[in-house]
Amino acid sequence: MISNWKTPRGMSRRHFMNHMAGSTAAVSAAMTMGGAIAANADQMRRERKSAIMLWMGGGPPTIDLWDLKPGAPTGGPFQPISTSGDMQICEHLPMVAKQMHNLSIVRSMSTREADHNRGRYYMHTGFVPNPNIEHPSYGAVVAHELMSQRPELEIPPFVTVGGASAGPGFLGMAWSPFAVTSSGRIRNLDMKLDGSRLRQRMAALQEIESGFANRTRGLPAGEHGKVLKKTFDLMTSSQMEAFRVEKEDEKTKERYGTNGFGQGCLLARRLVEGGVPFVEVDLGGWDLHNNVHQTLSDTKLPQLDKAMSALVEDLEQRGLLQDTAIIWMGEFGRTPRINQNAGRDHWARSWSCVVGGAGIKGGLAVGETSSDGMAVESEPFSSEDLMATVCKGLGISLDTTFMSKNRRPMKIANGGKVISELVA
Amino acid sequence: MTPASIFNLRLTAVLGGLIAVMMGGALQARAQSVAPPQIAMINDAIEQGWADYEITPAKEAADAIWCRRVFLDIIGRIPNLEEQQEFASDRGGDRRAKLVDRLLHDDRYTEEYANHWATVWTNLLIGRGGGMDRRDLTNRDGMMKYLRDSFAANKSYDRMVYELVTAEGATKPGAAGFNGAVNFLVGKVNEEKAVLAASSVSRIFLGQQVQCTQCHNHPFNDWKQQKFWEFNSFFRQTRALRRFVDGTRDVEYAELVSEDYAGEAGDPNDALVFYEMRNGLTRVAYPVFTDGTEIAKSGYVDDVNRRKELGRLMLDSQSLDRMAINRYWSMFLGYGFTKPIDDMGPHNNPTHPELLDNLSEAFRGSSYNLKDLITWITLSRPYSLASVLGSNNQIDDPSIGETPKFSRFYLRQMSAEQLYQSLVSASGGNAQGTYEQQEKKRRDWMRQFVVTFGTDEGDEATTFDGSIPQALMLFNGELTQNATSIKPGSFLDRLSQSGRSARERLNRLYMAGLSRTPTKRELALAGELYRARGGKEIEMLQDVWWAILNSNEFIMQH
Numbered sequence: 001m002i003s004n005w006k007t008p009r010g011m012s013r014r015h016f017m018n019h020m021a022g023s024t025a026a027v028s029a030a031m032t033m034g035g036a037i038a039a040n041a042d043q044m045r046r047e048r049k050s051a052i053m054l055w056m057g058g059g060p061p062t063i064d065l066w067d068l069k070p071g072a073p074t075g076g077p078f079q080p081i082s083t084s085g086d087m088q089i090c091e092h093l094p095m096v097a098k099q100m101h102n103l104s105i106v107r108s109m110s111t112r113e114a115d116h117n118r119g120r121y122y123m124h125t126g127f128v129p130n131p132n133i134e135h136p137s138y139g140a141v142v143a144h145e146l147m148s149q150r151p152e153l154e155i156p157p158f159v160t161v162g163g164a165s166a167g168p169g170f171l172g173m174a175w176s177p178f179a180v181t182s183s184g185r186i187r188n189l190d191m192k193l194d195g196s197r198l199r200q201r202m203a204a205l206q207e208i209e210s211g212f213a214n215r216t217r218g219l220p221a222g223e224h225g226k227v228l229k230k231t232f233d234l235m236t237s238s239q240m241e242a243f244r245v246e247k248e249d250e251k252t253k254e255r256y257g258t259n260g261f262g263q264g265c266l267l268a269r270r271l272v273e274g275g276v277p278f279v280e281v282d283l284g285g286w287d288l289h290n291n292v293h294q295t296l297s298d299t300k301l302p303q304l305d306k307a308m309s310a311l312v313e314d315l316e317q318r319g320l321l322q323d324t325a326i327i328w329m330g331e332f333g334r335t336p337r338i339n340q341n342a343g344r345d346h347w348a349r350s351w352s353c354v355v356g357g358a359g360i361k362g363g364l365a366v367g368e369t370s371s372d373g374m375a376v377e378s379e380p381f382s383s384e385d386l387m388a389t390v391c392k393g394l395g396i397s398l399d400t401t402f403m404s405k406n407r408r409p410m411k412i413a414n415g416g417k418v419i420s421e422l423v424a
Numbered sequence: 425m426t427p428a429s430i431f432n433l434r435l436t437a438v439l440g441g442l443i444a445v446m447m448g449g450a451l452q453a454r455a456q457s458v459a460p461p462q463i464a465m466i467n468d469a470i471e472q473g474w475a476d477y478e479i480t481p482a483k484e485a486a487d488a489i490w491c492r493r494v495f496l497d498i499i500g501r502i503p504n505l506e507e508q509q510e511f512a513s514d515r516g517g518d519r520r521a522k523l524v525d526r527l528l529h530d531d532r533y534t535e536e537y538a539n540h541w542a543t544v545w546t547n548l549l550i551g552r553g554g555g556m557d558r559r560d561l562t563n564r565d566g567m568m569k570y571l572r573d574s575f576a577a578n579k580s581y582d583r584m585v586y587e588l589v590t591a592e593g594a595t596k597p598g599a600a601g602f603n604g605a606v607n608f609l610v611g612k613v614n615e616e617k618a619v620l621a622a623s624s625v626s627r628i629f630l631g632q633q634v635q636c637t638q639c640h641n642h643p644f645n646d647w648k649q650q651k652f653w654e655f656n657s658f659f660r661q662t663r664a665l666r667r668f669v670d671g672t673r674d675v676e677y678a679e680l681v682s683e684d685y686a687g688e689a690g691d692p693n694d695a696l697v698f699y700e701m702r703n704g705l706t707r708v709a710y711p712v713f714t715d716g717t718e719i720a721k722s723g724y725v726d727d728v729n730r731r732k733e734l735g736r737l738m739l740d741s742q743s744l745d746r747m748a749i750n751r752y753w754s755m756f757l758g759y760g761f762t763k764p765i766d767d768m769g770p771h772n773n774p775t776h777p778e779l780l781d782n783l784s785e786a787f788r789g790s791s792y793n794l795k796d797l798i799t800w801i802t803l804s805r806p807y808s809l810a811s812v813l814g815s816n817n818q819i820d821d822p823s824i825g826e827t828p829k830f831s832r833f834y835l836r837q838m839s840a841e842q843l844y845q846s847l848v849s850a851s852g853g854n855a856q857g858t859y860e861q862q863e864k865k866r867r868d869w870m871r872q873f874v875v876t877f878g879t880d881e882g883d884e885a886t887t888f889d890g891s892i893p894q895a896l897m898l899f900n901g902e903l904t905q906n907a908t909s910i911k912p913g914s915f916l917d918r919l920s921q922s923g924r925s926a927r928e929r930l931n932r933l934y935m936a937g938l939s940r941t942p943t944k945r946e947l948a949l950a951g952e953l954y955r956a957r958g959g960k961e962i963e964m965l966q967d968v969w970w971a972i973l974n975s976n977e978f979i980m981q982h
Contacts, residue, residue: 116877164885173889188899205974220837
């Protein structure tokens, strides 16, 4: 149950332990093995897919961004503008408008969870919360399914920037999101110890770990060991360069926007380049019960416009967009009706998400809502459907079934149906 | 793997009574004659569940493991070597009862007891992020001070709840009219019609989740939208006022006050609120308690102080008792009688309904004495079991979604605060500075694990959840650096000069961290480390101590 730390392949743990005391043999053996793996990496790199989720914490008013209702009493003051795709979007997203041939809007999202926690869970997992089972989130599922494409990856396969994302559920702690700030700085990474001594300490630690796990035979004790291994891998890996977003040139930083979300999107691109299969970047502050339109035009939309357009453009220019899915969403939309505080409240019945990249077609607006935005007037889509569509775009089989800890089979994306307009 | 020669000592009772007790295994008779009857009540109900499911419980946990457990749960840290020794050398059959009594009632633990429970409740009441931002109206020190004073004086639970719900005054210690209890609600009343105040009070103290019902009828329980706004009406006289530093716009502190409320129709004699249903119709609500009890409709504070009325009604409500029992049970046993613990009601059947009822009644009968409740739970049989999943109770695994049957002690990770206190204590209790300085240090350390979700409701999560950032902190963080220091006067330095042999020192090290002695293999590994360190024993001890502190066995409550 407990994995071996850096035991080179083909070497038994006992053999490795014998090397352990005071020698550096184990270190050099491990390095040799690493080189052998690298030879295959080029081919792997060509095939590998990734996903970046842009999470709009608080619930964005999608009626003001992606599905405008100019002239309707619910419409608000913003005007629509043309885009490079086959749809119009908000005038305060002019740079994103130039990228819309790469992105599609699903305008007929219709969900039932209008509480922040429940909505966050549902949109991240495709399942409604259930006290008896924890479902794995997007990041955990995608990382879990795409890891076989990158055996050389030593850094966490699921990174969340500036937020907490949602957990790995029954897939276990080894798939939990690795949370960093948009600066990419990671606390406590310094070893302050020479490599061989650290390895010796790890061997002593492993002895306690496995002894305890074997004695108690409980899941949490064993999961701990897997996380320790990942931590050790990460500390000793040169792939950590991917987190050093400060190494980007000033022009690029400027293009993404010199704020947390902008730098977070830039970090996401670096991480995907570095082989990380799933990155979530959070932009909070969408819970606009008051003064929604001024907040949007003053702060939220300019920030989003810069960062989101830069990300799509940059990925495309680097040839990464065809293998990188983009998912833009929050926990729900907001009421078409504008309340007495010039705000919009929680609303899940009719709202929009945006997807693109990887195998997902861009330039389309799928589905439609009524003239006041209060109802979906075409086939409604759910979190499950969106997730199934993203999985399909990433080449993950929708027949994939997980076994929960209590031996209940769970279909990937909760058996959602693919939005056929968006993937071939 | 031959142990180095220095470890080839015969196992002698180098630690005296300590090892003898550990090897002795399970304890036998406790002082049943003087035990409170509530303990037998718990045992009978839980044992009945085992019989019903035909499962056999785990064995009793070893004394030393139980001792570690009860220190962590009652005062928030592991016991040091001297404390373990004190417990081990008590040969009486009632030594467990005596230890619980010491932790709860002995003056030397009052401060740690109060501090631990103040921390737990501060996190519950205002979150880990509450009062951490300078613009925040909530004053974290004020919240902590009120709770520390309350727990130190063993204030009854009902009185504490009443004070928290009805408090008026200033948030900041030292300010005129200071009342730390106001910090619970001060950040929850000004925004969005005090929705957060209503949902927090009902969830935390009554076990009723109502936050969704502000917008629509609850899909699963019998809370209707009407009921939410009726409950919310109790908080509408309440305002949080900013008090500024003279001549500036910097908020110095806030004051929670009750003001006359004119209602949304502008008539204080008939102070009503409006709410909008999903179909667009508007309805009216007045303060009505969850059980249907109405109070006067006047908004004048002199006529009726709505929060005081609410406090009074809550004290009469059985939901108050049941929520307290469910919460305390889950804090000690790892799972409550319902999942989640703060969503109780007819829609969510408890696993042990009779026990929940009876304990609730007993708690009320003890005048809400929290120390009595803690005594009953910690001296009960389910709390004393080993944390081992056996062949005869395999179905008892709530971590995979089974209902808890409490036939073993469920493993759980220490909280970040418990880990912090344990590391400080395990490093030889080198807590330096005043309470304020120590508290500031602890808070700065805690800050790294808090993540917020960017919603108006202040939702947050912790990355102290067994994932990589936590592991990195324990590998390399300052806290571990300090704990494993070998500077003169440090814990390891003092340890290395104690005892008669390296074997004895290793025994002490394992006892200090894990409340057990090392296995043969662990001794052998220590021998290899000793050689790798060129015969410098203190460096070997440092390596072993680092491994202990990073292990699952250390970080788990087990």
